[in-house]
Amino acid sequence: MISLKFRRYLVIAICLLCTAACYVFYKWMDFDANPIRHYLAYDYYFGSPLMSSSYSQVNVSSSVHTATEASSPSPQTVFSLGGKPVLVLFSARFDFQLGLIVLVGYFNNRLSKQPPRVTCRLSSLKSSTNLDARPWQQAVGYSMHEGHYMPYDGVLYFCPVVPTESSYLVEVNGVDVSNRASGKIKLPVHVAESSKPADKVAACITALRYLPSEESENQFIMRLVEFIEVNRLLGVEHFYFYNMSLPSKISAVMKHYIGIGWITVTPWSLAEGIDLDKDIHYYGQMVILNDCLYSARDRYRLLTFIDIDEMLVPTNSKGEAINLVKAAQLHSLDDRGGNCALGFRHGVFPPSPKQEKSGEIKMPTSLIGCKIVSLLRRRRIKSILPFTERSKLLVVARQIKEIGIHFVWNSWQSCQTKQLSPSSEGLLHHYRHWAAGEMIEDQSMKWLQRDIETALIGARDRLKHLFGIDLCA
Ligand SMILES: *[C@@H]1O[C@H](CO)[C@@H](O)[C@H](O)[C@H]1NC(C)=O
Ligand SMILES: *[C@@H]1O[C@H](CO)[C@@H](O)[C@H](O)[C@H]1NC(C)=O
Numbered sequence: 079m080i081s082l083k084f085r086r087y088l089v090i091a092i093c094l095l096c097t098a099a100c101y102v103f104y105k106w107m108d109f110d111a112n113p114i115r116h117y118l119a120y121d122y123y124f125g126s127p128l129m130s131s132s133y134s135q136v137n138v139s140s141s142v143h144t145a146t147e148a149s150s151p152s153p154q155t156v157f158s159l160g161g162k163p164v165l166v167l168f169s170a171r172f173d174f175q176l177g178l179i180v181l182v183g184y185f186n187n188r189l190s191k192q193p194p195r196v197t198c199r200l201s202s203l204k205s206s207t208n209l210d211a212r213p214w215q216q217a218v219g220y221s222m223h224e225g226h227y228m229p230y231d232g233v234l235y236f237c238p239v240v241p242t243e244s245s246y247l248v249e250v251n252g253v254d255v256s257n258r259a260s261g262k263i264k265l266p267v268h269v270a271e272s273s274k275p276a277d278k279v280a281a282c283i284t285a286l287r288y289l290p291s292e293e294s295e296n297q298f299i300m301r302l303v304e305f306i307e308v309n310r311l312l313g314v315e316h317f318y319f320y321n322m323s324l325p326s327k328i329s330a331v332m333k334h335y336i337g338i339g340w341i342t343v344t345p346w347s348l349a350e351g352i353d354l355d356k357d358i359h360y361y362g363q364m365v366i367l368n369d370c371l372y373s374a375r376d377r378y379r380l381l382t383f384i385d386i387d388e389m390l391v392p393t394n395s396k397g398e399a400i401n402l403v404k405a406a407q408l409h410s411l412d413d414r415g416g417n418c419a420l421g422f423r424h425g426v427f428p429p430s431p432k433q434e435k436s437g438e439i440k441m442p443t444s445l446i447g448c449k450i451v452s453l454l455r456r457r458r459i460k461s462i463l464p465f466t467e468r469s470k471l472l473v474v475a476r477q478i479k480e481i482g483i484h485f486v487w488n489s490w491q492s493c494q495t496k497q498l499s500p501s502s503e504g505l506l507h508h509y510r511h512w513a514a515g516e517m518i519e520d521q522s523m524k525w526l527q528r529d530i531e532t533a534l535i536g537a538r539d540r541l542k543h544l545f546g547i548d549l550c551a
Contacts, residue, residue: 156194156196156250156252156261156262156263157252157261158261158351159186159189161351162186162229162351162352163186163349163350163351163352164185164186164189164194164252165183165184165185165186165193165194165196165233165252166183166184166185166348166349166352167181167182167183167235167250167263167265168182168183168184168365168369169181169182169183169265169268169369169372169373170237170248170265170266170267170268171267171268171269171270171372171373172240172241172267172268172269172270173372173375173376174270174273174376175273175375175476176236177240178236178237178238178239178240179198179236179237179239179241179248179267180234180235180236180237180372181198181217181234181235181236181237181248181250181265182232182233182234182365182368182369182372183232183233183235183365184230184231184232184233184358184362184365185221185230185231185233186229186230187221187225187229187230187231188229191221192219192221193219193220193221193231193233193235194219194252195216195219195252196217196219196235196250196251196252197214197215197216197217197250197251198214198215198217198235198237198239198248198249198250198251199212199213199214199215199239199248199249199251200212200239200241200246200247200248200249200267201246201247201248201249201264202246202247212239214251215237215238215239217235217236217237217238217250218235218236218238219233219234219235220233220234220235220236220479220480221233222234222364222365222368222480222487223364223480223482223487224359224363224364224482224483224487225358225359225364226359228356228357228358228359229356229357229358230352230357230358230362231364232362232364232365232368234368234372234479234480235250237250241267241269246266246267246269247264247265247266247267248264248265248267249262249263249264250262250263250264250265268373270376270377272376272377273376275375275376275377275378275379275475275476276315276377276378276379277379277380277403278313278315278316278378278379278380278403279313279314279315279378279380279381279382279402279403279406279472280314280315280316280317280318280374280377280378280380280381280382281309281314281316281317281318281381281382281383281384282318282366282367282370282371282374282381282382282383282384283317283318283319283320283384283385283386284320284360284361284363284366284367284383284385285320285322285346285360285361285362285363285366286319286320286321286322286324286386287322287323287324287361288323288324288325288328295325295327295328296547296548296549296551297449298328299327299328299331299541299547299549300448300449300549300550301386301387301451302328302331302332302386303331303534303537303541303549304450304451304452304534305386305387305389306335306340306341307530307533307534307537308389308452308526308530308533309384309389310340310533311526311529311530311533312389312390312391312392312399312401312402312526313401313402313403313404313405314382314402315378316339316340316341316342316374316377316378317335317340317341317342318341318342318344318370318373318374319332319341319342319343319344320343320344320345320346320366320369320370321343321344321345321346322346322347322361327545327547330545331541331545331547334540334541334544334545344369344373346361346362346366348361348362363483364482364483367383367481367483368480368481370383371475371478371481374475375475375476378475379413379474379475379476380402380403380406380411380472380473380474380475381472381473381475381481382402382470382471382472382473383470383471383473383481383483384470384506387508387509387510388470388506388507388508388509389452389506389507390402390422390470390472390504390506390507391422391504391505391506391507391522391523392404392405392408392420392422392498392503392504393502393503393504393505393522394502395502397501397502397521397522398522398524398525399522399523399525399526402472405420405472405503405504406420406472406474409496409498409503411472411474412474412477412493413474413476413477414477414491415491415492415493416493416494417493417494417495417496418473418474418477418478418486418489418493418494418495419471419472419473419474419477419478419485419486419493419494419495419496420471420472420473420495420496420498420504421465421466421469421470421471421485421495421496421497421498422469422470422471422472422498422504422505422506423462423463423464423465423469423497423498423500423505423506424462424463424467424468424469424470424505424506424508425458425459425462425500425505425506425507425508425520426458426459426508426510426512427451427455427457427458427459427507427508427509427510427520428455428458428459428510428511428512429451429455429511430455430457430517433454433455433456433457434449434454434455439453439454439456441453441531442531442535444535444538445531445534445535445538445550446550447550447551448534448538448549448550449550450530450534451509452507452509452523452526452530453523453527453530453531455509456519456520456521456523456524457517457518457519457520458507458517458518458520459512459515459516459517460515460516460517460518461515461516462500462505465497466484466485467484468484468506468508469484469485469506470484470506471484471485471486471495473486476490477489477490477491477493478490505520505522507523534549537549538550
């Protein structure tokens with residue numbers, strides 16, 4: 079017979095072993111594949127390390143930075159700790175729907191899991207002496223998800239003040255978790271001209287970078303132009319890009335599209351002291367997408383969040399591509415509750431040089447040699463990933479509080495994402511390399527073939543004429 083004492087130790091030992099096993103299992107799981115799992119497991123059960131010992135190094139940035147150009151927000155640090163920013167605010171906008179100012183930025187989560195407390199107030203752009211400064215208000219901080227264990231998380235602040243005209247600044251007073259350091263900055267408040275969003279679609283695209291090691295500038299321009307032109311045919315009215323680094327030739331083409339009103343390009347760079355690769359996930363993707371959400375929703379009711387090698391292709395029951403606005407009606411996207419998003423599952427169209435060169439797909443003479451993937455790639459990998467794995471969304475912007483990369487994290491009132499059937503309702507087309515797999519025909523883009531040809535012949539002529547760039551060389 080085992081003694082009572084021994085049995086007690088045995089139970090404790092088993093518990094400890096289980097805990098260790100759980101931890102190993104947790105590390106082994108790829109939580110990145112499913113951020114909901116990642117979020118629940120990590121944030122609730124493990125928390126983040128609170129480095130209270132670092133407070134001795136607090137170095138209060140006393141300089142009050144005033145941005146003067148209201149149209150171009152630039153990153154500004156509220157205060158730093160040993161050379162590392164604690165909180166960076168990127169933009170301030172008055173939101174008509176909420177009736178308050180929304181601030182977008184990122185904060186260092188190693189000091190506190192919660193965003194630093196900040197207070198805010200309006201001050202006039204004209205007076206540098208703050209004579210008409212209002213009383214300070216407490217802003218409500220909201221930490222974004224999908225930080226991927228990195229030191230910086232995106233943050234939204236809701237500042238309960240109402241600017242009466244756009245010539246206001248919002249003054250932000252940041253106080254760190256232990257209330258021992260603070261800094262102050264001013265940000266120009268952007269106030270949109272209109273508060274009535276059109277029933278149209280805009281696309282938000284994460285940080286745009288050109289990597290010379292991967293392709294030529296012409297190849298990049300070809301991809302970009304096809305992305306813009308074909309998505310327009312699918313119903314995307316406007317595109318919001320965030321420019322991290324683009325050479326002058328690519329910028330010239332983008333400026334052309336800015337000129338005709340199809341795209342908006344916002345400069346994007348991370349604050350000094352932030353390591354591009356180690357400090358924040360994917361160059362601040364969550365910050366960018368949520369900045370775009372709050373920026374675009376004044377003008378567009380519907381938003382998509384995609385990359386430049388992706389297209390959301392809604393289809394009818396015959397499998398023919400239809401317009402995104404029509405798809406939103408068809409699936410009853412709603413402004414209050416109900417369906418607030420459509421989920422498009424991920425389908426891949428990898429390069430197939432043989433088919434592309436075979437002449438199997440007839441192209442008009444003026445497009446021969448052009449790598450138009452939406453026309454040339456008619457075969458895709460048969461298996462389609464489950465919803466949330468690489469899937470993308472079309473959302474009713476005013477319903478969303480926090481957008482994730484593959485799903486809605488938070489909405490203002492409870493609402494659902496309708497998952498589309500890939501065979502009869504719509505699919506995310508992703509044009510990229512992929513591991514070999516069984517391929518099947520996908521003819522959904524055939525219904526847009528003539529329109530795509532016309533649009534790209536036009537774009538090719540225009541760019542040749544304006545810049546001497548041949549898209550198809
Ligand atoms: C504190 O700030 C001063 C002035 O900005 C700077 O010279 C100094 O290096 C900073 N110290 C630390 C520990 O960051
Ligand atoms: C993108 O940013 C670079 C600087 O990083 C700038 O030279 C270029 O003109 C910008 N392009 C556009 C289209 O805004």
